[in-house]
Amino acid sequence: MSEMQKTIEIEVLRYHPEKDREPHRQVFEVPFTDDMSVLQGVQYIKDYLDGSLSFRWSCRMAICGSCGMMINGIPSLSCQTFLRDYYPARVRVEALAHFPIERDLVINMEGFIEKLESIQPYIIPKEERTLAQGEYLQTPEQLNAYEQFSSCINCLLCYAACPQFGLNSSFIGPAATALLHRYNVDSRDGGKAERMELINSEEGVFNCTAVGYCSEVCPKHVDPANAVNQNKTNSAADYFLRFLAPKGGAK
Amino acid sequence: MSKRRPYVRSMDGWWRKNPFFVEYMIHEGTALFVAAYAGVLLTGLYRLSQGEAAWNAWLAALKNPWYIAFHLAALAALTYHSYTWFKIMPRTMPPVVVGGERLPGWVITAGGLAAAAASCLGLLALVWGMAR
Numbered sequence A: 001m002s003e004m005q006k007t008i009e010i011e012v013l014r015y016h017p018e019k020d021r022e023p024h025r026q027v028f029e030v031p032f033t034d035d036m037s038v039l040q041g042v043q044y045i046k047d048y049l050d051g052s053l054s055f056r057w058s059c060r061m062a063i064c065g066s067c068g069m070m071i072n073g074i075p076s077l078s079c080q081t082f083l084r085d086y087y088p089a090r091v092r093v094e095a096l097a098h099f100p101i102e103r104d105l106v107i108n109m110e111g112f113i114e115k116l117e118s119i120q121p122y123i124i125p126k127e128e129r130t131l132a133q134g135e136y137l138q139t140p141e142q143l144n145a146y147e148q149f150s151s152c153i154n155c156l157l158c159y160a161a162c163p164q165f166g167l168n169s170s171f172i173g174p175a176a177t178a179l180l181h182r183y184n185v186d187s188r189d190g191g192k193a194e195r196m197e198l199i200n201s202e203e204g205v206f207n208c209t210a211v212g213y214c215s216e217v218c219p220k221h222v223d224p225a226n227a228v229n230q231n232k233t234n235s236a237a238d239y240f241l242r243f244l245a246p247k248g249g250a251k
Numbered sequence B: 001m002s003k004r005r006p007y008v009r010s011m012d013g014w015w016r017k018n019p020f021f022v023e024y025m026i027h028e029g030t031a032l033f034v035a036a037y038a039g040v041l042l043t044g045l046y047r048l049s050q051g052e053a054a055w056n057a058w059l060a061a062l063k064n065p066w067y068i069a070f071h072l073a074a075l076a077a078l079t080y081h082s083y084t085w086f087k088i089m090p091r092t093m094p095p096v097v098v099g100g101e102r103l104p105g106w107v108i109t110a111g112g113l114a115a116a117a118a119s120c121l122g123l124l125a126l127v128w129g130m131a132r
């Protein structure tokens, strides 16, 4: 070991439901090197200081979307955030805001999974095609229309950035709306009318007050705020157009 | 029995926890000045409908230093409001495609700000011309 090992303080919001009535802070002293991510710092705590610390991670390369945490109050992927940007100051980590804490840095994401299911995140073919008819063709422009919204990794940073979701957890929220939009604007899809019912509902896009922070924190440049706000216009058009051309079925 | 007891954190004072939210609240707050100024203009219109004497009294009242101070404050608030409003504008609209390329957000913001500045100057020039 070199003459003096540098260390950094990591303050973690702990919560163990079987013994804690509410979350509390605990500070750990962690050996610091220049190339360490916040995730590696937290992993050091679990491996060497306190094995009971719980958190989620998998890929370590901003792909899987499981390591989201509040780092100094900002929703961030902990594998993509580096301790050197805080050193020598203390770093504060906490479970993603606006979600119930299951244990330590692990949030309860059941609500989001339900929303994801409800938007039917798959192509509902416009027309059935036989194998003999071959593949569905798409022009680069048609791909452009949805590609950005298909980059979402379900990391939920955008929900931790959305105060309206924090105040009303039934709001369908940024990522689910971005994914909904991704399928609605896909030239192969024919499920728009069904999905619009969700957009128009009490849980839909009008919960959004255009704070815009969701798009700011998104690590994949999905711009979920854009999907939400484009659908406000779509929803209004949907509302007025049905007076002109009643289709029935709209609630 | 399940040991699960998901803990829900309070949202009290949420807007103070992040500078982005503070800016958002200031932006929303400046909208009050927009409403107040609409009130001022409507009052003027109402006074005009009451005849020349009422209109002149209203004009004189506008020269009150408090009223002038309010105008300066409203100018600052509305400038900030338009700036933040155009900043968020690219996020709220469908993509603008020019020659097969998507227009970057800052171009839309700059375009909005330029249009706002041009219409303010145009209005000012018009009123100036009429007053002379």
Ligand code: SF4
Pocket: A151, A152, A153, A154, A155, A156, A157, A158, A159, A174, A175, A178, A214, A217, A218, A219, A220, A221, A222, A223, A224
């Ligand atoms: S939209 Fe962005 S921030 Fe939200 S879940 Fe998807 S990748 Fe994460």
Ligand code: FES
Pocket: A057, A058, A059, A060, A061, A062, A063, A064, A065, A066, A067, A068, A077, A078, A079, A080
């Ligand atoms: S560990 Fe997979 S995104 Fe960070």
